[in-house]
Amino acid sequence: xxxxxxxxxxxxxxxxxVAHNLAIHLDYADRAVKAGCDVVVFPExxxxxxxxxxxxxxxxxxxxxxxxxxxxxxxxxxxxxxxFIERTADHRFVPAAACxxxxxxxxxxxxxxxxxYGLFDEARDLAAGxxxxxxxxxxxxxAMLICEDLWHPTSAALAAADGADVIFGLSSSPGxxxxxxxxxxxxxxxxxxxxxxxxxMLVCYMVHVNRVGFExxxxxxxxxxxxxxxxxxxxxxxxxxEALVVADLPDSRLRxxxxxxxxxxxxxxxxxxxxxxxxxxxxxxxxxx
Amino acid sequence: xxxxTETSLQNRARHxxxxxxxxxxxxxVRFIADAISKFGFTRAVVATSGGIDSALTCALAAxxxxxxxxxxxxxxxxxxxxASRGDAETLVQALxxxxxxxxxxxxxxxxxxxxxxDTTPVRRGNxxxxxxxxxxYDQSEAFDALVAGTSNxxxxxxGYGTLHGDMxxxxxxxxxxxxTQVRQxxxxxxxxxxxxxxxxxxxxxxxxxxxxxxxFTYGVADEVLYLLVDEWHTPDEIVxxxxxxxxxxxxxxxxQQTQFKRRxxxxxxxxxxxxxxxxxxxxxxxx
Numbered sequence: 001x002x003x004x005x006x007x008x009x010x011x012x013x014x015x016x017x018v019a020h021n022l023a024i025h026l027d028y029a030d031r032a033v034k035a036g037c038d039v040v041v042f043p044e045x046x047x048x049x050x051x052x053x054x055x056x057x058x059x060x061x062x063x064x065x066x067x068x069x070x071x072x073x074x075x076x077x078x079x080x081x082x083x084f085i086e087r088t089a090d091h092r093f094v095p096a097a098a099c100x101x102x103x104x105x106x107x108x109x110x111x112x113x114x115x116x117y118g119l120f121d122e123a124r125d126l127a128a129g130x131x132x133x134x135x136x137x138x139x140x141x142x143a144m145l146i147c148e149d150l151w152h153p154t155s156a157a158l159a160a161a162d163g164a165d166v167i168f169g170l171s172s173s174p175g176x177x178x179x180x181x182x183x184x185x186x187x188x189x190x191x192x193x194x195x196x197x198x199x200x201m202l203v204c205y206m207v208h209v210n211r212v213g214f215e216x217x218x219x220x221x222x223x224x225x226x227x228x229x230x231x232x233x234x235x236x237x238x239x240x241x242e243a244l245v246v247a248d249l250p251d252s253r254l255r256x257x258x259x260x261x262x263x264x265x266x267x268x269x270x271x272x273x274x275x276x277x278x279x280x281x282x283x284x285x286x287x288x289x
Numbered sequence: 290x291x292x293x294t295e296t297s298l299q300n301r302a303r304h305x306x307x308x309x310x311x312x313x314x315x316x317x318v319r320f321i322a323d324a325i326s327k328f329g330f331t332r333a334v335v336a337t338s339g340g341i342d343s344a345l346t347c348a349l350a351a352x353x354x355x356x357x358x359x360x361x362x363x364x365x366x367x368x369x370x371x372a373s374r375g376d377a378e379t380l381v382q383a384l385x386x387x388x389x390x391x392x393x394x395x396x397x398x399x400x401x402x403x404x405x406x407d408t409t410p411v412r413r414g415n416x417x418x419x420x421x422x423x424x425x426y427d428q429s430e431a432f433d434a435l436v437a438g439t440s441n442x443x444x445x446x447x448g449y450g451t452l453h454g455d456m457x458x459x460x461x462x463x464x465x466x467x468x469t470q471v472r473q474x475x476x477x478x479x480x481x482x483x484x485x486x487x488x489x490x491x492x493x494x495x496x497x498x499x500x501x502x503x504x505f506t507y508g509v510a511d512e513v514l515y516l517l518v519d520e521w522h523t524p525d526e527i528v529x530x531x532x533x534x535x536x537x538x539x540x541x542x543x544x545q546q547t548q549f550k551r552r553x554x555x556x557x558x559x560x561x562x563x564x565x566x567x568x569x570x571x572x573x574x575x576x
Contacts, residue, residue: 015575054570055574180304180305
């Protein structure tokens with residue numbers, strides 16, 4: 001990868017107010033350009049807000065919609081990774097992360113794991129994506145994953161196996177868990193552990209951007225961070241506050257850690273894919289184990 | 290799987306109920322500021338009884354909005370405990386919030402005198418609670434404020450409150466805190482000791498005590514509720530963990546029996562899109 005300067009845009013979107021949120025995107029992108037960044041990363045559903053329910057149908061747009069043009073225009077100066085709801089040609093609504101670069105959409109990732117339990121109800125309103133793919137930008141090979149995707153370690157493993165040196169995780173993670181003698185929110189603790197685990201064991205940079213603010217009494221805790229391949233947290237945004245945090249991701253750090261710990265070189269994709277295929281086949285054929 | 294021992298289940302409940310008070314304060318103060326300002330307001334009204342729940346809501350609101358943007362409304366009834374009024378005034382002094390006293394005795398008695406039948410203590414208590422609600426909402430208009438609620442998670446789950454009375458509010462910062470957690474946070478915020486130390490009472494009639502009326506203590510109720518609600522334990526597991534079977538049954542019954550109090554009024558479905566059933570928009574729509 002090329003040395004990368006990344007801006008974490010820890011914003012507070014307004015629920016269902018795309019025009020307002022678009023203005024926030026352009027402001028943060030502009031500030032990131034002034035800070036000399038190569039890419040600015042926004043949270044999940046950064047253009048729309050999160051707990052949309054029936055608002056989904058009103059805010060979803062095709063990926064080539066004119067309303068995204070201001071972001072494409074701004075992407076001539078900086079790569080912009082952002083979240084929106086994609087309306088597909090056959091009228092499904094899919095939570096998506098897009099990377100805009102050089103005036104066009106370089107790649108779109110559709111969330112593969114919808115979250116429908118506890119306080120979440122995504123599968124009522126949304127459809128899931130079917131692919132995990134890394135993509136090449138001018139700065140190297142990257143991947144985008146969205147929130148619940150990363151609660152399935154296989155998604156991160158696929159992104160890494162597909163060659164991503166940097167994984168952008170876009171989240172709208174509600175803060176919960178203030179009991180049991182914890183010193184930080186239960187959800188924050190879990191995310192920091194996940195980011196560190198993926199960075200270290202997949203030997204890549206993890207860039208996790210979470211939003212802040214409240215929706216219907218639910219708080220989003222922020223705490224966006226960059227974790228280096230050796231597990232060091234390079235930068236972390238404050239909890240609960242809007243912030244633009246800049247971090248440098250040098251290739252040398254990746255090279256040295258891959259040299260020390262050649263886990264990627266030794267990953268046995270043939271073994272993994274063969275065993276997963278066997279297990280999936282047995283599940284399909286109804287063999288319990 | 291190894292069976293859960295008596296000690297470990299009770300210890301887990303007690304441990305789980307231990308609040309990170311600094312973190313909870315941070316979230317709740319931000320919540321109040323957000324929920325009030327989102328709807329174009331800067332102020333809150335809190336019906337302040339001198340009890341710990343309304344004291345905590347008042348203290349959190351004062352931190353979130355600034356003391357002069359909080360109106361502590363004292364609404365005594367003639368048979369109320371005079372000490373309650375004194376405790377509320379101590380709180381107002383300590384927090385530096387605005388305050389206003391309106392005696393609701395005439396309003397309550399005026400209504401009750403119109404009735405032919407004999408009322409019960411519960412009915413009279415409900416009339417008092419709902420009269421206070423009228424005063425609180427009226428004053429919220431006069432003070433250009435939203436009503437901040439004072440029902441905690443224990444009361445809400447047990448249905449131990451008056452619907453459209455003390456349960457009525459626009460924003461409730463303490464509804465996800467069990468009674469014992471309310472106390473922990475109130476201690477952490479250094480609320481007046483008279484408020485922290487007295488036994489919980491709705492003060493709807495002389496000598497009323499929540500715990501006498503409920504038939505169990507908040508301490509044990511919170512542990513059982515925590516295990517049932519937060520930890521998804523079955524009643525059988527909780528009894529096996531050392532809690533009294535009748536108590537667990539009674540708490541479980543109360544939660545189920547009072548579910549209607551925690552929901553908006555039920556709407557008879559006729560159309561394709563019925564409000565709150567399949568017409569689902571967030572409260573913070575566009576905010």
